[in-house]
Amino acid sequence: xxxxxxxxxxxxxxxxxxxxxxxxxxxxxxxxxxxxxxxxxxxxxxxxxxxxxxxxxxxxxxxxxxxxxxxxxxxxxxxxxxxxxxxxxxxxxxxxxxxxxxxxxxxxxxxxxxxxxxxxxxxxxxxxxxxxxxxxxxxxxxxxxxxxxxxxxxxxxxxxxxxxxxxxxxxxxxxxxxxxxxxxxxxxxxxxxxxxxxxxxxxxxxxxxxxxxxxxxxxxxxxxxxxxxxxxxxxxxxxxxxxxxxxxxxxxxxxxxxxxxxxxxxxxxxxxxxxxxxxxxxxxxxxxxxxxxxxxx
Numbered sequence: 001x002x003x004x005x006x007x008x009x010x011x012x013x014x015x016x017x018x019x020x021x022x023x024x025x026x027x028x029x030x031x032x033x034x035x036x037x038x039x040x041x042x043x044x045x046x047x048x049x050x051x052x053x054x055x056x057x058x059x060x061x062x063x064x065x066x067x068x069x070x071x072x073x074x075x076x077x078x079x080x081x082x083x084x085x086x087x088x089x090x091x092x093x094x095x096x097x098x099x100x101x102x103x104x105x106x107x108x109x110x111x112x113x114x115x116x117x118x119x120x121x122x123x124x125x126x127x128x129x130x131x132x133x134x135x136x137x138x139x140x141x142x143x144x145x146x147x148x149x150x151x152x153x154x155x156x157x158x159x160x161x162x163x164x165x166x167x168x169x170x171x172x173x174x175x176x177x178x179x180x181x182x183x184x185x186x187x188x189x190x191x192x193x194x195x196x197x198x199x200x201x202x203x204x205x206x207x208x209x210x211x212x213x214x215x216x217x218x219x220x221x222x223x224x225x226x227x228x229x230x231x232x233x234x235x236x237x238x239x240x241x242x243x244x245x246x247x248x249x250x251x252x253x254x255x256x257x258x259x260x261x262x263x264x265x266x267x268x269x270x271x272x273x274x275x276x277x278x279x280x281x282x283x284x285x286x287x288x289x290x291x292x293x294x295x296x297x
Contacts, residue, residue, distance in 0.1 A: 028067050043132065046098065048076065049105040052132045053098065054125060059160055060174075065098060074283050075099060075206070075233065077269025079106060082231060086110040087203035090190065092145040092216050095122055095163060097129040097138075099206060104138050112137050114199070118144035118154055118185045122162045145209060146187040147218040155180040166210035168244035190220035199223075206233040208283075211240030214251050224258075228288055232260070236274075237281035255286050262286035 028044075032055060035042035042055040044066045055062045065071040079099075083089070083106040094100045094115035104113045115138055117123045123142040130138050144154065144167065156165045157180045164172045167187075170180045194202075202223060207213045213234050217224075224230060238248045255262050263271035265283045274284055 025067060025069075032062075032067065046102060048080070049102055051101040051105055051129075053096070053101065053129050054132070056125075056160075061096065061098065061163060071098060072283070073267045074265040074269060076102065077267070078233065078265050078285065079103060081269055083107055083204065088199065088201055089113045090202060090205045091115040092190075092205065092207040093117070093209040094126055094140070097126040097140075100126070100138055100140075101129060101133060101135070103204075103206075104133075104135050107137065109137055112139065114138075114193075114197075115140045116143055116145050116188065118142065118187075119156060119162050119165050121159065141188065141193075142186070144185055144187040144212070145190060145207075145219065146212060146215040147189065148187070149189045149192050150187050151184055152187045153182045154185045156183045164210065166240070166243065167212050167215075168210070168240070171239055171243045172210075188219075190216065191222040194220075194223045202227055202230055204231045204233065208235040211237065211242075211244045214241065214246060214254060215244070217251070217254055230288070232284075232286040233265075234284050234286065235281045236284055240281070259288060260286045261288075 031042060035055070043052050044055045045051065046053055046065060047069055053065075055066045061071065079102055083103060085108040087107045088111060089103045089107065091100045091103065091113055094117040097115065100113050100115040104111070107113070115126065117126050117140065120142060123140065126140050130140060144152065146152070146167070152167060154165055154167060155170050156162075157170070157175065157178055161175060161178055161180075164170060164175050165180075194200075205220070205224075207216050209216060213236065217234075224232075234251070236248045236251055241248045241250070252262075262274060262284050264274035265285055266272055271285065274282065
């Protein structure tokens with residue numbers, strides 16, 4: 001009875017908590033393996049928002065959020081703090097929709113998420129995840145985002161490695177020995193897309209596109225101009241940008257030339273000074289100098 005109260009009640013000892021978390025993780029691994037054996041789709045719920053999302057056994061992304069329950073907490077915590085009902089968001093590099101679903105839940109039916117994913121197989125999974133949640137506030141596009149609208153070549157990996165697909169040379173350490181094939185895809189310039197769709201107000205743009213972040217920024221100059229309340233959430237990684245022919249400092253210069261203030265997001269969602277050093281990816285938040293967030297930056 002005493003142990004029962006410790007588990008069910010609010011007073012959890014460290015020992016009980018660790019036992020519960022270990023057992024829960026074991027159950028999730030067992031469910032994933034069973035789904036793989038049976039050849040069926042396993043559905044899980046994203047922490048906090050409880051959005052449904054298909055879990056692909058062996059998929060790196062699925063393992064991070066379904067089994068470990070922790071995928072890019074810096075973005076999650078930032079969204080929780082700054083996204084409000086009715087906001088308009090653009091998700092460049094939506095993948096299977098983890099963050100698109102998260103944003104859609106937070107901004108509600110009066111808001112809108114425009115999600116861009118260039119890989120056909122991943123795009124279909126994105127559509128399935130949107131449909132499973134009955135979201136009508138996500139517009140998904142099967143396209144990359146860049147400095148112009150054109151047909152371009154994407155280096156595309158096998159299933160399970162889609163997260164590393166890139167317009168540049170494949171350089172991520174996790175892709176060693178994995179064969180990537182060139183595939184022709186459509187690339188969209190955000191300025192042209194917003195003009196075509198009549199999008200005049202944007203509150204947040206997330207850009208995580210394997211080194212092509214500067215290209216996307218160049219393609220949304222008109223959209224960003226005059227948007228005093230807009231926040232940019234962008235990944236920077238020297239290794240990935242150099243594979244596309246530029247150094248990550250070029251993103252810093254782009255921000256400074258346009259009166260943007262920027263900081264690195266910590267896992268807690270709090271902000272700290274960013275040093276553009278060589279290494280793994282960092283998530284930055286950038287805002288116009290007049291933005292209210294700049295007081296915290």
